Amino acid sequence: MTLAIETRGLNYHFGQQQVVNELSLQVPKGSIYGFLGPNGAGKTTTIKILLNLLQAPREKVFIFGKDLAEHRIESLRRLGSLVEQPAIYGHMSGMENLHNRCLLLGISKARAAEMLALVGLTDAARKKAGKYSLGMKQRLGIALALLSDPELLLLDEPTNGLDPNGIIEIRNLLIRLATERGKTILVSSHLLAEIERTATHVGIINKGKLLFQGTIADLQQLSQPVVAIDTDDPVRAQTLLHAAGYPAETEGAQIRIPFQTPADHAQANKLLVEAGIAVHALQPLRKDLEHLFLDITKNN
Numbered sequence: 061m062t063l064a065i066e067t068r069g070l071n072y073h074f075g076q077q078q079v080v081n082e083l084s085l086q087v088p089k090g091s092i093y094g095f096l097g098p099n100g101a102g103k104t105t106t107i108k109i110l111l112n113l114l115q116a117p118r119e120k121v122f123i124f125g126k127d128l129a130e131h132r133i134e135s136l137r138r139l140g141s142l143v144e145q146p147a148i149y150g151h152m153s154g155m156e157n158l159h160n161r162c163l164l165l166g167i168s169k170a171r172a173a174e175m176l177a178l179v180g181l182t183d184a185a186r187k188k189a190g191k192y193s194l195g196m197k198q199r200l201g202i203a204l205a206l207l208s209d210p211e212l213l214l215l216d217e218p219t220n221g222l223d224p225n226g227i228i229e230i231r232n233l234l235i236r237l238a239t240e241r242g243k244t245i246l247v248s249s250h251l252l253a254e255i256e257r258t259a260t261h262v263g264i265i266n267k268g269k270l271l272f273q274g275t276i277a278d279l280q281q282l283s284q285p286v287v288a289i290d291t292d293d294p295v296r297a298q299t300l301l302h303a304a305g306y307p308a309e310t311e312g313a314q315i316r317i318p319f320q321t322p323a324d325h326a327q328a329n330k331l332l333v334e335a336g337i338a339v340h341a342l343q344p345l346r347k348d349l350e351h352l353f354l355d356i357t358k359n360n
């Protein structure tokens with residue numbers, strides 16, 4: 061497996077505070093890697109190290125197999141990024157913003173129109189960027205990052221503050237960039253739901269430590285959905301379900317069984333009702349990131 065990004069036991073401190081702790085990321089080439097963690101987990105700091113905005117220690121950070129500390133310029137040429145707010149001039153149109161950057165980078169202006177089309181902003185090309193919606197600004201920021209045709213994109217919470225439409229637009233754009241243009245994309249978020257439909261791979265960090273890394277299928281295995289059952293007699297309900305072969309667990313006054321098929325849930329319901337137990341509610345639940353974190357931390 062070729063790795064676009066690899067960190068080997070990376071550490072980083074702000075004063076006394078250890079913000080990145082023995083972090084070993086492996087981002088396969090061609091993947092959309094969801095870099096997940098709650099606020100303050102160390103995502104932005106890690107991304108800044110990958111961009112050498114914070115100094116990358118020797119032999120800890122590798123971009124396409126090369127030590128970033130030793131091959132800084134060469135590695136950074138292969139990277140495009142959107143960290144925090146995109147650097148956009150509000151008084152210029154989207155097209156002018158891109159032309160401006162083309163001039164700075166010594167790139168043909170023809171790239172500007174191509175990138176605007178790629179991020180779906182052709183119709184708004186002449187509009188002042190200051191009048192763009194937040195989602196349009198983010199897409200313009202991504203177009204700016206793409207001008208130099210980098211192989212690897214690092215996007216720090218690109219959907220932060222966007223409405224559902226904006227989130228879908230960014231999601232579709234990332235999928236197109238990976239599948240049609242062969243880009244590798246590392247995208248950070250604190251919301252699993254935002255990432256899981258886009259990402260092929262996931263890394264979860266908390267307090268600078270990697271708690272999980274793997275494919276989205278590996279993660280889904282861990283976040284198996286469950287069915288929560290509220291009854292008037294949880295103890296007897298659990299015993300009955302167990303006897304019928306359901307691996308029923310209690311969570312407070314609720315019983316939880318693994319999510320199977322609707323017919324299977326109906327069967328469990330029938331079993332309980334026929335035994336004279338009142339079933340108040342039967343509800344499929346997906347573990348959210350917070351619960352997944354708890355689970356993953358517990359297993360560590």
Ligand SMILES: Nc1ncnc2c1ncn2[C@@H]1O[C@H](COP(=O)(O)OP(=O)(O)OP(=O)(O)O)[C@@H](O)[C@H]1O
Pocket residue numbers: 074079097098099100101102103104105106250
């Ligand atoms: N320049 C700095 N000086 C001191 N501490 C900092 C600095 N930047 C970040 N930190 C601290 O490092 C920790 C990690 O912050 P970081 O921004 O990397 O997290 P994050 O996962 O990106 O969170 P968020 O989703 O809130 O952006 C936090 O406790 C933060 O307060």
